[in-house]
Amino acid sequence: MNYHWNWGIFFQLSPDGTHAYWQLLLFGAAWTLATALLAWAIALALGAVIGVIRTSPVPWLVRLGNAYVELFRNIPLLVQMFLWYFVLPELMPEAIGDWLKQLNNASFYNAVICLGLYTSARVAEQVKAGILSLRSGQRMAGLAMGLTLPQTYRYVLLPMAFRIILPPLSSEFLNIIKNSSVALTIGLVELTAAARSMQEFSFQVFEAFTGATIIYIIINIIVVNGMRWLERRVAVPGFISMGQPAAAH
Amino acid sequence: MFSNIDWDVIIRSLPYLFLDGMRFTIMLTLMATTGGIVIGTLLALARLSDIPGLSQVAGAYVNLIRSIPLVLVIFWFYFLVPYIGQWFTGAARPIQVGAFLSALVTFTLFEAAYFCEIMRAGIQSIPRGQIQAAQALGMTYRQQMTEVILPQAFRNMVPVLLTQTIILFQDTSLVYVISVTDFLGAASKIAQRDGRLVEMYLFAAIVYFFISLTASHWVRRLQQRIAIIR
Secondary structure, X not given: OOOOOOHHHHHOEOOOOOOEHHHHXXXXXXXXXXXXXXXXXXXXXXXXXXXXXXXXXXXXXXXXXXXXXXXXXXXXXXXXXXXXXXXXXXXXXXXXHHXXXXXXXXXXXXXXXXXXXXXXXXXHHHHHHHHHOOOHHHHHHXXXXXXXXXXXXXXXXXXXXXXXXXXXXXXXXXXXXXXXXXXXXXXXXXXXXXXXXXXXXXXOHHHHHHHHHHHHHHHHHXXXXXXXXXXXXXXXOOOHHHHOOOOOO | OOOOOOOHHHHHHHHHHHHHHHHHHHHHHHHHHHHHHHHHHHHHHHHHOOOOXXXXXXXXXXXXXXXXXXXXXXXXXXXXXXXXXXXXXXXXOOOOOOHHHHHHXXXXXXXXXXXXXXXXXXXXXXXXXXXXXXXHOOOOHHHHHHHHHHHHHHHHHHHHHHHHHHHHHHHHHHHHHHOOOOHHHHHHHHHHHHOOHHHHHHXXXXXHHHHHHHHHHHHHHHHHHHHHHO
């Protein structure tokens, strides 16, 4: 290999004139985390609702939920990014479209909404699997006690279902962090884009990508351990098989 | 709202979109799936082996690949493959490889990590009695795997492997970041040349949607059929 290594590059001044390259990467990591966390909030909230209505006794709600999931799961994330960023403003009435195009940080908001909806379909799939993995007696018992259907979900089904699907949910959370890198195509300078621009300015390809890779691994380790802690924290005594994923696929 | 939409641009660019773009996407998907399953199965065997060090190395590779985004992996290999080529052939300079080869190496090695986990689950789903029976019959390790364990593991995992292939089909659109002309790349080039972003991206979304939807329905049907036979 006749590649010229230069690990000192991280401490050199980047072209923005005030920050070193390592700081550039950390800013990228901050954008990655901000995007992923906000999108995760959307994904959890919407995913829970869609997952619930897919197990409801109302046929048209079930079909609506199924259509939602199929729509967001069968279009590549990158294409969805382009639809939100390039296509949506054109299809809006002109005033709204122009406002959308001139928005500060437009790529950030687009990435959050796009990733949030994309992941909500996957969360919905897990929530549905979690609810269906409960014995049907739980629902019947809830209703027989005089709870309304929403109360049965709120107090009986969902607390157990969410505990059961914690392991697959944590891997979805890891996915959303990784998937936020797709937003570099619409101009969001998250971690991968920061490494890419560091490579373009400094020509130190492998140092830049090694730096980004290490930061991703650190984030990964923190999330995995945090989720393990959460799993122990909310475990219901007596349910030993809780660690098992509800469904393999 | 749809007043200045020109659907004709799609008709005009159909040959380019499908003969150039979609052919690249399908070729990349099929070849990367095949390579990924082969290397993934070898990785899975390595992860389950007793040879000291081997399972740790395989495990480290799989965990590393699975914890970084595909976009970053694409960038890594885009710059790394010329050096790997130089190392293999002993050439004096990094070898320039084509976009297709670079993408193929990337997706094969990336998907191998995911296929490894699928095959590992498949191998572990086979009852231990099968291995013991094979050992009792005097089979070598190679025979146990190729004659007894892997055929069953593979068969059990066919639906999951196919689902992963559909995900790979969608993921290949990310070669956009190294300016390769796959289906989305072709759509995007026309979109920018003719200033027809809305038409081209909507059309690309519709095509991806119907191919993935059809394929996943087909996988679900296959899954039900296999389940009945067992």
